[in-house]
Amino acid sequence: MGQYIARRALVSIPVLLIASISVFAIVKATASPVAAIRSNPRVSQAAIEKYTHDLGLDKPPPEQYLTWLGNFIRGKWGTSIVTGRPVGPDIRDGLFNTMILGITSFLVSIVLGVGVGIFSAVRQYSFFDYLSTGSAFLGLSIPVFWFALILQIVFGLYLTNWFHLATPVLPTAGMFSPGATGIDLIDRIRHLILPVTVLSVQIVALYSRYTRAGMLDVLHSDYLRTARAKGLNERTVMMRHAMRNALTPLVSVAAIDVGALAGGLIVTETIFSWPGMGVLFISAMENGDYSVVLTWMMIVVAFVIVFNLIADILYAVLDPRIRYD
Amino acid sequence: MTDDIKSAHHPEIGELEIAAAELPDDTLARMGLDAVGASQWRIVWRRLLRHRLAIASFGILVLLGVIAVFANVFAPHGYATQYLSQQLRSPGAGHWLGTDTLGRDELSRLIYGGRISLAVGFGVALSAGVIGTIVGSLAGFYGGRLDTLLMRVTDLFLSIPLLVILIVAATLLGGSVLDIVIVLSIFFWMPLARIVRGSFLSLREKEFVEAARSVGASNFRIIVRHMLPNAIGPIIVNVTLAVAEAILIESVLSFLGFGIQPPTPTWGNMLAESRDLATTAPWLVWFPGLCILLTVLCVNFLGDGLRDAFDPTQDLIKR
Amino acid sequence: MTDVTYFDPERDSARPVIAVEDLVAEFRTEAGIVRAVDGVSFDIAQKEVFAVVGESGCGKSTVALSVLGLLPQPAGRIAGGKVLFRGEDLVSASPARLRQVRGDRIAMIFQDPLSALNPTIRVGEQIAEVFRAHREIEPKVAWEQAVELLSIVGIPRALARAKDYPHQFSGGMRQRVMIAMAIALRPALLIADEPTTALDVTIQAQILEVLLDVRERFDMAILLITHDLGVVAGTADRVMVMYAGKKVEEAPALDLYRTPKHPYTWGLLGSTTRVDRPRTGSLPQIPGSPPSLLVPPPACRFAPRCPRVQPICRTDYPELRKVDVGQVAACHFAQDPGWGPAPEEVPA
Numbered sequence: 001m002g003q004y005i006a007r008r009a010l011v012s013i014p015v016l017l018i019a020s021i022s023v024f025a026i027v028k029a030t031a032s033p034v035a036a037i038r039s040n041p042r043v044s045q046a047a048i049e050k051y052t053h054d055l056g057l058d059k060p061p062p063e064q065y066l067t068w069l070g071n072f073i074r075g076k077w078g079t080s081i082v083t084g085r086p087v088g089p090d091i092r093d094g095l096f097n098t099m100i101l102g103i104t105s106f107l108v109s110i111v112l113g114v115g116v117g118i119f120s121a122v123r124q125y126s127f128f129d130y131l132s133t134g135s136a137f138l139g140l141s142i143p144v145f146w147f148a149l150i151l152q153i154v155f156g157l158y159l160t161n162w163f164h165l166a167t168p169v170l171p172t173a174g175m176f177s178p179g180a181t182g183i184d185l186i187d188r189i190r191h192l193i194l195p196v197t198v199l200s201v202q203i204v205a206l207y208s209r210y211t212r213a214g215m216l217d218v219l220h221s222d223y224l225r226t227a228r229a230k231g232l233n234e235r236t237v238m239m240r241h242a243m244r245n246a247l248t249p250l251v252s253v254a255a256i257d258v259g260a261l262a263g264g265l266i267v268t269e270t271i272f273s274w275p276g277m278g279v280l281f282i283s284a285m286e287n288g289d290y291s292v293v294l295t296w297m298m299i300v301v302a303f304v305i306v307f308n309l310i311a312d313i314l315y316a317v318l319d320p321r322i323r324y325d
Numbered sequence: 326m327t328d329d330i331k332s333a334h335h336p337e338i339g340e341l342e343i344a345a346a347e348l349p350d351d352t353l354a355r356m357g358l359d360a361v362g363a364s365q366w367r368i369v370w371r372r373l374l375r376h377r378l379a380i381a382s383f384g385i386l387v388l389l390g391v392i393a394v395f396a397n398v399f400a401p402h403g404y405a406t407q408y409l410s411q412q413l414r415s416p417g418a419g420h421w422l423g424t425d426t427l428g429r430d431e432l433s434r435l436i437y438g439g440r441i442s443l444a445v446g447f448g449v450a451l452s453a454g455v456i457g458t459i460v461g462s463l464a465g466f467y468g469g470r471l472d473t474l475l476m477r478v479t480d481l482f483l484s485i486p487l488l489v490i491l492i493v494a495a496t497l498l499g500g501s502v503l504d505i506v507i508v509l510s511i512f513f514w515m516p517l518a519r520i521v522r523g524s525f526l527s528l529r530e531k532e533f534v535e536a537a538r539s540v541g542a543s544n545f546r547i548i549v550r551h552m553l554p555n556a557i558g559p560i561i562v563n564v565t566l567a568v569a570e571a572i573l574i575e576s577v578l579s580f581l582g583f584g585i586q587p588p589t590p591t592w593g594n595m596l597a598e599s600r601d602l603a604t605t606a607p608w609l610v611w612f613p614g615l616c617i618l619l620t621v622l623c624v625n626f627l628g629d630g631l632r633d634a635f636d637p638t639q640d641l642i643k644r
Numbered sequence: 645m646t647d648v649t650y651f652d653p654e655r656d657s658a659r660p661v662i663a664v665e666d667l668v669a670e671f672r673t674e675a676g677i678v679r680a681v682d683g684v685s686f687d688i689a690q691k692e693v694f695a696v697v698g699e700s701g702c703g704k705s706t707v708a709l710s711v712l713g714l715l716p717q718p719a720g721r722i723a724g725g726k727v728l729f730r731g732e733d734l735v736s737a738s739p740a741r742l743r744q745v746r747g748d749r750i751a752m753i754f755q756d757p758l759s760a761l762n763p764t765i766r767v768g769e770q771i772a773e774v775f776r777a778h779r780e781i782e783p784k785v786a787w788e789q790a791v792e793l794l795s796i797v798g799i800p801r802a803l804a805r806a807k808d809y810p811h812q813f814s815g816g817m818r819q820r821v822m823i824a825m826a827i828a829l830r831p832a833l834l835i836a837d838e839p840t841t842a843l844d845v846t847i848q849a850q851i852l853e854v855l856l857d858v859r860e861r862f863d864m865a866i867l868l869i870t871h872d873l874g875v876v877a878g879t880a881d882r883v884m885v886m887y888a889g890k891k892v893e894e895a896p897a898l899d900l901y902r903t904p905k906h907p908y909t910w911g912l913l914g915s916t917t918r919v920d921r922p923r924t925g926s927l928p929q930i931p932g933s934p935p936s937l938l939v940p941p942p943a944c945r946f947a948p949r950c951p952r953v954q955p956i957c958r959t960d961y962p963e964l965r966k967v968d969v970g971q972v973a974a975c976h977f978a979q980d981p982g983w984g985p986a987p988e989e990v991p992a
Contacts, residue, residue: 019484030493125718137629141622143573145580146596146614149603157604222759225714230825231747232777241762248764263486267577271600282581285492297489304484320809321763 004322005313012309019301020072024065027294051081072298078291082284087295090280095262095299097175098269098276102261105196109203110254114247116204117211121219121246122238132208139205148198148271155194170194173273195272199265203257210253214246221245248318252311259307263300369558372634379630382623389620393440402430404437404590416608423608425598431609435616438590441502442572443620445591449509449571454564456510457517462548462556464518465525472522479515487512491574492583500586505578509571517563524556531555558635562628569624576617592617659730660687661832661865662711662750667725669706669715678937680706682889683725688833688865693856695868695880695897697912701934703889704869708837710735711867712752713742730832748778751826755838757818761810767821768794768806774828793824796861797854816847823854830862837869852879873912877901882970885909888934888945891964895971903984905973908946910985944976952977 052058059067071078077087120129156172159165171177171191176184218224219242227241266278273279277296284292316322373379392399401421402408408428416423422431464472482490491508498504528534529552537551578584579593580600587594592613599609669681681703688694696704709715711727713734727734729750734742746752754760762770771790775781781789787806794802797820810818819839826834836855840848856879859866868880876883876897883900885893885908893906904910911930932949935941941948947957956976964972965979977983 015480015484019481022481023485026490026493030497137622137625141569141618141625143576143596143614143617143621145577146610146617149596149600149610150614153603153607153610157607220716222754222756223762226752226754226760226822226825227762228714229712229746229752230774230777231743231745232773233743236773236777240765245762245764260486263489266488266492266581270581281489281492285496285583297485297493300486300489301484304486308484319764321811 001316004316008312008316009309012305016302016305019305020069020298021065023297023301024068024294027290027297028061028064030293068294072295077295080284080289080292082287082289082292087291090292091277091295091299094275094277094280097274098261098265098278100175101192101195101199101269101274101276102258102265104192105199105203106254106258106261108196109200109207112200113204113207114211114250116208118215118243118246120208120212121215124216132212136205136209139201140209142201144198144202145267145271147201148194148268151194151198152271175274195268195274198268198272207250207254210250211246214249215242218242218246244318248315251318252315255307255311255314256304259304259310262303263296369631369634373630376630376633378626379633382626382630385619385623386627389439389623390443392436393443396436396440400430400433400436402433404434405429405588406433415606422612423606425595425606425609426602431612434590434595435592435612438592438595438613439616439620441585441589441591442575442593442617445502445506445509445575445585446568446572446620446624448506449513449575450564450567452506452510453513453567453571454517454560457514457563458521458553458560460514461518461521462525462553465522466529466544466548466552468526468529475518475522479519482512482515487574488577491578492581495578495583500584502585502589505575505585509574513567513571517560517567520559520563521556524559525552528552528555558631562632562635565624565628565631569621569628572617572624573621660689661692661730662867663687663726663728664707664711665726665728667707667710667727668723669703669710670721670723671716671719673719673938676938679723679889679940680720680937681710684886684889684891685725686884686891686894688867691859691863691865692882693859693866693868693880695870695876695883696886697870697873697876697883698886699912699930699934700871701937702886704871704886705837707886708752708835708867708869711835712746712750713737714746714752744778747774747826747831748829749831750833750835751829751831752835752837753819753822753826753839756842757815757822758810758842760822761818763810766807766809767813771806771821771825771828774825778829789828790824793828794821796827797821797824797858798850799824815843816850819843819847819851820854823851823858827858827862827864831864833865833867834859835867835869838871839868840875841870841872848875855879885912888940889937890945890974892946892975893971893973894964895968895973899968899971903968903971905967905971905978905983906946906975907950907952907985909973911949913985944974 057064075088077091079086080090083090116132120126120132123129152172155170156168159169160167170193172194175191176187177191224237224241227237232241263277263281265274265276266282268274269276269278270282277300280292281296283289284296406429408424408430410428411419411424412426412428414424414428416431422435424430425434460475464475490512494508494511495505498508534547534551537547542551575584575591576593576596579591580597582594582597584593585591587598595613596610599606599613603610663685664687665685667681667684668679671678671680684703684707686694686696696707698704706715706720709720710722711734713722715721722735725735729745734745737745761767768787768790771793772783772786775786775789776783791802791806794806799805799817799820805813810821813821819842822839834855839855840851843851852875855866855868858864868876870876880897883895883897884891885900885906887908893900893904893909895903895905900909901913904913908930914930930949935945935948941958943959943961944950944957947953950957954976960976962974962976962978964974966972967978975983
């Protein structure tokens with residue numbers, strides 16, 4: 001087991017390196033590091049040259065890459081040319097805020113998705129099964145950003161108008177009310193409800209399908225028939241034999257998805273003005289903020305790769321067939 | 326009893342289906358079953374017809390397609406014509422679906438926007454389908470280094486979130502319709518390539534491929550005439566579902582401002598323009614979104630129906 | 645567990661362990677309702693090995709699953725008849741009662757032991773589970789019992805191997821694990837559904853050996869389902885031949901080989917694999933294939949493939965008729981003197 005983990009972890013290192021080269025190349029092709037300041041008339045040519053030199057941009061690309069990689073690994077992520085602020089804290093805050101939103105949605109979705117999926121599978125072809133299948137189709141077909149806008153209209157406009165409210169039922173933007181001091185838990189949760197709803201609709205749709213399919217596979221498996229032939233009671237059959245095997249694939253899918261969260265909430269964050277990684281990325285892209293985009297992408301890619309590794313390990317822990325191969 | 330057929334969840338029923346194939350044709354027609362020798366396409370088509378939702382969806386998609394192609398016939402106004410005295414009209418006579426902030430007719434813009442959105446969806450799905458099929462069959466047929474390379478490249482791209490890489494690539498290329506189709510196609514072929522590779526890897530070992538090889542068929546002929554027809558089901562299903570995905574992603578890109586640029590209307594950038602008007606002109610939010618939802622939902626239903634039609638083992642029990 | 649029916653020699657030795665009466669089992673399919681088993685009756689005595697043979701799709705596995713109420717849901721159901729276990733009807737028994745009987749009084753092993761064992765649970769645990777489901781027992785004791793069972797069925801180093809997972813065993817060893825699980829509580833009846841089909845010929849003989857051995861040791865009756873008359877020879881006491889959901893012949897094993905009365909049985913005998921000959925692929929050397937059970941032939945179901953078919957075979961259904969002590973056959977001509985296969989119909 002330990003050997004498997006070590007071997008699998010070692011494989012991730014070259015993957016990370018190759019990914020870092022690609023990220024560097026892609027970002028370099030997209031944004032000129034100095035474009036943002038060159039268009040600013042108040043910055044002198046000399047200042048631009050100094051900046052270019054400081055970043056090592058006058059050297060050949062491979063050397064630039066190595067310099068950057070060295071700095072990145074040591075945590076020297078540089079300073080944004082556009083805002084003049086260090087990149088590190090911005091990314092850290094963004095990541096933290098994104099994770100609050102992402103993890104909350106995730107927990108909600110897993111509970112709902114797995115529950116709905118299992119129930120649909122056990123009651124295959126029941127009214128509930130058809131209902132959940134239909135809802136899943138709707139959830140997977142609805143454009144996320146539009147759904148978010150609709151929720152904003154409903155909660156920010158329609159409900160307020162119909163019931164003649166002074167303030168909206170739920171806040172439709174931001175992480176907390178303006179002017180709030182300290183951490184007001186209720187206020188935070190109220191701000192989470194709409195974005196979490198938007199994110200969960202998709203994930204629940206996906207996971208409930210996934211769980212249902214996995215569960216149906218297991219329910220029709222020979223070993224479940226064996227379990228029944230042994231005279232086990234239905235609870236043991238379901239909990240010990242069916243659910244565990246049905247959910248194993250989902251666990252690793254979920255781990256991969258958690259990794260993808262780091263850069264995956266762009267749309268929801270933009271619409272709900274949630275100051276996370278997505279908002280940071282979009283504004284950096286719009287401003288051609290080279291150092292932010294580069295660091296951002298590398299962090300996101302690292303998250304994906306590391307969580308892929310975790311997913312593989314989890315799978316091996318849960319499924320003994322993997323371990324010995 | 327389950328000696329030879331292990332594929333279906335209900336092996337017993339799987340066998341009975343086979344047994345039924347031995348019956349004379351007229352009996353079969355009465356039972357709605359297919360005779361031996363009926364072409365694969367006829368079987369698929371008949372199974373699809375039984376999937377009413379998929380057929381209804383197909384009908385709606387054809388209708389949307391016709392409206393999009395003949396946009397200039399169906400649209401009551403031009404998509405860029407500004408009626409300056411009629412800005413932000415709510416839906417009603419004259420402008421059935423209202424007007425936007427520049428006084429442009431919303432219905433006309435939806436129709437022309439639909440033309441772009443559908444063109445992008447089908448364009449991306451088809452080109453990605455062709456690339457994915459070619460790469461996947463080559464990798465699956467020849468295996469070896471080509472296969473390894475393909476799988477590594479796929480892995481690499483999968484480690485960067487799709488939307489992020491699309492935003493970056495769209496920034497590089499630009500915001501015309503063709504640019505967006507190219508950008509999306511570049512990143513849409515990989516899942517299909519994997520699927521095709523998978524079925525080719527298993528088909529490679531099949532007897533009929535061996536037989537074709539033994540009578541001296543060329544590799545090209547084996548791939549195109551013998552293997553591809555057997556992998557066609559998943560390809561068609563995947564390409565269909567890719568249409569939905571491409572339409573969704575295009576609308577997201579355009580919504581975020583990295584996709585197709587105004588004044589060319591797409592459902593996505595219409596929503597982007599409506600965002601700040603959500604409280605004053607909510608209809609500008611409702612209609613483009615409903616168009617996307619309807620289209621994507623129909624494509625997904627059709628894809629699901631096709632999947633059932635191609636893979637009957639999944640759905641044997643009478644509903 | 646006082647209401648579990650245990651074997652009482654005085655009361656029970658004269659009665660069959662199990663008596664199946666007029667069993668009808670159906671499946672709902674896309675194309676309509678299919679009768680996989682149509683009015684089949686048989687009984688099995690104490691310690692008897694009773695074999696059910698027939699081609700794939702003839703309903704023999706459905707018979708096996710029906711006995712324990714394990715037909716695939718929701719497609720399958722028992723539409724009629726009785727399954728009397730020591731006089732108690734299992735078809736009408738409550739789910740709770742059925743659960744008590746399963747694994748305890750009647751156990752079952754399946755064709756493909758790899759898919760029939762849970763891949764993520766250690767084999768010792770899967771066996772111990774049977775004890776825990778039916779008896780008040782310490783987990784540790786259940787585990788020890790499981791280890792002992794593994795050695796009874798001939799698994800070397802049982803103590804260590806109990807901690808392994810199914811995929812770490814060879815096919816034959818896996819089937820031994822299945823047998824260990826099935827005999828854990830000394831059932832009165834063991835149902836073996838194609839227990840050797842997925843195995844190599846040499847391993848097949850070993851597994852049959854194990855089955856006969858545990859039957860001896862625990863006084864079990866065995867219901868052996870197989871498509872291979874080669875497996876039946878030397879194993880079974882009595883044989884029932886099924887075709888298209890019907891019982892077509894039943895006889896003591898020796899009589900069936902010596903004087904088969906149904907033309908379908910002749911065909912089966914002709915296509916039997918022999919241990920002393922190389923195996924020749926899959927079974928049917930009988931021309932044609934079994935009829936659809938959606939629209940079965942109106943009279944004798946074997947008529948379309950029968951080498952001796954007569955007009956009456958296509959108009960009248962042949963009831964089972966007695967041809968000898970313990971032998972019945974569903975053929976219009978079974979009682980004709982000299983009725984039997986011509987030499988070329990049973991290749992030597």
